Amino acid sequence: MNLTLDGVHTHIGRYHILQGVDFQAPAGLTTMLLGRNGAGKTTTLRTIMGLWRASRGAIRLGERRLDGARASDVARAGVAYVPETMAIFSDLSVRENLLLAARAGAMDEARLDWIFGFFPALKTFWASRAGSLSGGQKQMLSIARALIEPRPLLLIDEPTKGLAPAIIDGLIACLKDVKERGATILLVEQNFRVAREVGDRVAVMDNGRIVHAGEMAALAEDAELQGRLLGLSLDSHQ
Amino acid sequence: MTPGARRPDLLPALTPLIVAAIAAPFIGSLPTFVTLTVASLAMGAMLFVMASGLTLAFGLMDVLNFGHGAFIAVGAFAATVVYQFAPHGSLATDLASFVAALAAAAVVCGFVGYVYERLLIAPVYGRHLEQILITIGGSIVIEQLLLALFGTEPLDLSPPAAFRGALVFGQIAVEKYRLVALGLGVLLYVLLLLVLSRTRIGLLIRAGVENREMVEALGYRIDRLFTAVFMAASALAGVGGVLWGLYQSQARAGMGADLLVLVFIVIIIGGLGSVTGCFLGATLVALIANYAGFLAPKLALVCNILLMVAVLLWRPRGLYPLGAK
Numbered sequence: 223m224n225l226t227l228d229g230v231h232t233h234i235g236r237y238h239i240l241q242g243v244d245f246q247a248p249a250g251l252t253t254m255l256l257g258r259n260g261a262g263k264t265t266t267l268r269t270i271m272g273l274w275r276a277s278r279g280a281i282r283l284g285e286r287r288l289d290g291a292r293a294s295d296v297a298r299a300g301v302a303y304v305p306e307t308m309a310i311f312s313d314l315s316v317r318e319n320l321l322l323a324a325r326a327g328a329m330d331e332a333r334l335d336w337i338f339g340f341f342p343a344l345k346t347f348w349a350s351r352a353g354s355l356s357g358g359q360k361q362m363l364s365i366a367r368a369l370i371e372p373r374p375l376l377l378i379d380e381p382t383k384g385l386a387p388a389i390i391d392g393l394i395a396c397l398k399d400v401k402e403r404g405a406t407i408l409l410v411e412q413n414f415r416v417a418r419e420v421g422d423r424v425a426v427m428d429n430g431r432i433v434h435a436g437e438m439a440a441l442a443e444d445a446e447l448q449g450r451l452l453g454l455s456l457d458s459h460q
Numbered sequence: 461m462t463p464g465a466r467r468p469d470l471l472p473a474l475t476p477l478i479v480a481a482i483a484a485p486f487i488g489s490l491p492t493f494v495t496l497t498v499a500s501l502a503m504g505a506m507l508f509v510m511a512s513g514l515t516l517a518f519g520l521m522d523v524l525n526f527g528h529g530a531f532i533a534v535g536a537f538a539a540t541v542v543y544q545f546a547p548h549g550s551l552a553t554d555l556a557s558f559v560a561a562l563a564a565a566a567v568v569c570g571f572v573g574y575v576y577e578r579l580l581i582a583p584v585y586g587r588h589l590e591q592i593l594i595t596i597g598g599s600i601v602i603e604q605l606l607l608a609l610f611g612t613e614p615l616d617l618s619p620p621a622a623f624r625g626a627l628v629f630g631q632i633a634v635e636k637y638r639l640v641a642l643g644l645g646v647l648l649y650v651l652l653l654l655v656l657s658r659t660r661i662g663l664l665i666r667a668g669v670e671n672r673e674m675v676e677a678l679g680y681r682i683d684r685l686f687t688a689v690f691m692a693a694s695a696l697a698g699v700g701g702v703l704w705g706l707y708q709s710q711a712r713a714g715m716g717a718d719l720l721v722l723v724f725i726v727i728i729i730g731g732l733g734s735v736t737g738c739f740l741g742a743t744l745v746a747l748i749a750n751y752a753g754f755l756a757p758k759l760a761l762v763c764n765i766l767l768m769v770a771v772l773l774w775r776p777r778g779l780y781p782l783g784a785k
Contacts (some may be wrong), residue, residue, distance in 0.1 A: 296677075303677045
């Protein structure tokens with residue numbers, strides 16, 4: 223399903239963070255949301271998720287309006303969210319974290335095996351308290367929680383932050399496979415190797431607005447555009 | 461041990477034994493020590509029932525409900541109404557009346573809790589100062605309603621005949637009712653643990669205590685969970701009120717407010733949101749109250765406040781904080 227943001231504004235207290243965000247994450251593709259720190263990427267994801275209320279504009283998943291909906295209704299509309307903070311339930315076990323995310327009830331064993339294929343540590347620590355996991359394992363759990371049931375749209379906020387390269391490779395393989403299964407992914411990412419490898423489309427934010435939207439490959443090949451939009455060169459981040 | 465598996469933190473669980481071991485030489489007489497200890501365990505069980513709902517509601521909803529005590533009183537008065545009409549005289553009828561009183565208290569307090577949460581708490585989520593003011597106001601309204609409905613004199617709430625008297629073991633006498641209260645407290649503790657660990661609603665409550673926003677982002681209505689937990693918390697307070705009323709042999713409109721300081725000490729010592737911590741905190745508070753009450757009656761409450769200070773210096777988030785790394 224397409225995700226469409228049309229003139230979305232978000233205020234947090236006195237601050238006007240999103241100032242008319244327009245972009246589309248096409249169905250079945252991975253759209254990278256890039257930008258400098260403080261550009262509004264996380265706020266965009268949280269606004270889509272309903273964790274912050276859009277003060278103006280429209281957010282649509284397919285034909286369904288999401289703006290103004292509660293986060294629980296957004297989730298039930300088919301949106302899975304992996305926050306930057308991971309937000310795992312540390313007092314619950316790995317199994318309990320995933321069980322809670324499986325709203326339909328029992329977990330699908332085949333899907334669980336598919337997840338274990340990317341994140342084998344979760345099987346090892348199945349009965350362990352999530353709070354006792356390492357940072358990388360917590361991130362795996364946070365992503366697995368979003369994948370435990372098929373969802374049309376995944377919102378993922380900086381999943382590779384602080385992760386070891388081997389774990390990042392597993393994550394890249396996972397994201398590609400999720401896309402192959404038909405999900406739409408909106409991914410905030412600072413790691414440009416990841417962005418280049420998994421991104422189909424890109425939207426670049428600055429000061430609460432989209433300043434560029436297009437093909438990820440085109441951005442990856444245009445050093446001048448990278449420098450202008452991001453102040454960085456993708457080549458220097460490989 | 462499985463890598464990363466929980467390592468049981470047993471030290472806090474040993475604190476009641478440590479307190480008992482320290483108190484024993486000062487008390488001297490073994491029968492007195494045993495009597496005081498059993499009385500403490502029974503009082504702890506009752507405090508646990510009254511406080512368990514508050515710790516869940518506080519941990520999950522971050523609500524400072526200073527009106528929790530009013531539900532204790534409502535539960536006790538609900539029991540007096542049941543006892544007015546319930547048959548008694550045999551063990552079976554006494555037991556049936558007791559169960560009916562507990563059920564009535566839970567239902568009435570659950571319903572009052574629903575109205576209270578929707579009317580008073582829901583508009584002030586996340587605003588502690590307003591919560592304190594409005595819940596104190598709510599408790600005053602409920603107390604005044606109880607006074608208007610039942611009069612200003614305390615109502616008799618004696619334990620049924622089957623629970624009166626004592627079991628005597630040599631020089632040690634243990635009141636039957638205390639054993640009933642202790643048994644019920646332990647039963648409710650086990651039930652709560654089972655609900656929290658084996659059911660989806662229990663998982664949601666535990667998860668919600670840690671991160672309400674993420675629970676909502678997983679597709680669950682946290683506001684409905686809040687309401688359900690608040691109703692359960694009120695029902696537990698009501699059941700606790702029945703137990704405490706029978707222990708005191710009376711129901712008074714202000715009985716819950718009198719207990720509120722102890723109840724807050726219990727949940728702070730235990731760790732907000734932790735049922736096991738609450739059980740342990742209630743036991744510790746009751747042991748200190750009874751031992752200190754015997755050795756230095758005027759210092760009983762002061763000793764409990766000192767206990768809270770000592771525990772918080774040792775473990776600033778309580779004995780069994782949730783989400784501890």
